Amino acid sequence: MNNDDLLTRILTCVELGKVNRNTPFPPDMKGMDGADELTRLALERGIKPSEILNDALIKAMDKVGQKFADKKIFVPQMLISARAMNASMVHLKPYFQTGEVKRKGKLIIGTVAGDLHDIGKNLVAMIVEGAGWEVIDLGVDVSAQKYIHTIQEHRDAVVGLSALLTTTMHNMRTIVADIKNSFPAVTLMIGGAPVTEQFRAEIGADGYASDPQGAVAYLNSLIHEV
Ligand code: B1M
Numbered sequence: 001m002n003n004d005d006l007l008t009r010i011l012t013c014v015e016l017g018k019v020n021r022n023t024p025f026p027p028d029m030k031g032m033d034g035a036d037e038l039t040r041l042a043l044e045r046g047i048k049p050s051e052i053l054n055d056a057l058i059k060a061m062d063k064v065g066q067k068f069a070d071k072k073i074f075v076p077q078m079l080i081s082a083r084a085m086n087a088s089m090v091h092l093k094p095y096f097q098t099g100e101v102k103r104k105g106k107l108i109i110g111t112v113a114g115d116l117h118d119i120g121k122n123l124v125a126m127i128v129e130g131a132g133w134e135v136i137d138l139g140v141d142v143s144a145q146k147y148i149h150t151i152q153e154h155r156d157a158v159v160g161l162s163a164l165l166t167t168t169m170h171n172m173r174t175i176v177a178d179i180k181n182s183f184p185a186v187t188l189m190i191g192g193a194p195v196t197e198q199f200r201a202e203i204g205a206d207g208y209a210s211d212p213q214g215a216v217a218y219l220n221s222l223i224h225e226v
Pocket of ligand 1: 121
């Protein structure tokens with residue numbers, strides 16, 4: 001199996017939800033290596049973590065999303081794919097976290113109220129941390145109150161909001177307004193698949209990034225202001 005085949009196999013495992021060798025699902029892959037073992041193998045072979053992320057994991061999630069939209073799969077299959085993706089990300093995490101020890105600043109991040117999607121938010125957190133920022137991860141379904149409570153304890157932090165649903169993206173509007181009411185000087189950045197620069201401007205957030213690299217670039221651009 002060459003490296004391209006290996007990446008394709010990781011993609012397939014995430015797409016079909018094959019977490020590791022011991023998981024019985026999907027039945028026709030019983031006893032075969034899953035996302036867990038194959039990611040370890042890929043790293044041992046020297047395949048770059050960013051290549052595994054972009055060429056296997058993110059592509060797999062795009063396929064899963066498309067199949068869900070086409071009603072070819074349902075929530076349980078999406079969930080099991082997310083598990084396989086997480087099994088792979090466990091191995092990638094240390095590579096993304098080998099950033100400078102000296103912290104550039106702090107990011108409080110969470111997925112907004114009503115939204116349980118955390119894969120993208122976790123990736124942003126991981127890569128921002130690797131780029132030298134301290135990250136306080138509030139998890140999913142984060143209310144304005146929870147953000148405000150955390151900002152009270154970390155007044156110098158930048159605040160990041162993630163949303164994956166077109167419905168919860170609109171919760172950002174009220175959360176941004178509530179936070180700005182309590183802390184007018186706080187810097188807020190938003191991101192997530194349905195979010196755009198135009199939406200950022202509309203709701204009065206300070207920054208928008210479409211991916212983790214963009215989030216790092218935005219945060220680094222603030223360094224003199226934080
Ligand atoms: Co859901 N889901 N889901 N889902 N899910 C989507 C988002 C959907 C597009 C699928 C589809 O229909 N094609 C669709 C939303 C449609 C819409 O809103 N218009 C959808 C739906 C409908 C739902 C439910 C409502 C389904 C139901 O119950 N009927 C339900 C909602 C639950 C809830 O949140 N209340 C639901 C549930 C789930 C699961 C729990 C099963 C699972 C999530 C598991 C988990 O996250 N732990 C799941 C999954 C896996 C998906 C898809 C397939 C994959 C999402 C993902 O992880 N993508 C997704 C389809 C898709 O996206 N293709 C889908 C990979 C990830 C790396 O990308 O999250 O975009 P992303 O993050 C990117 C960027 O957006 C950016 O950087 C990341 C890395 O590049 N980014 C930021 C993200 N946050 C950022 C913050 C920043 C900056 C950049 O600054 C702060």
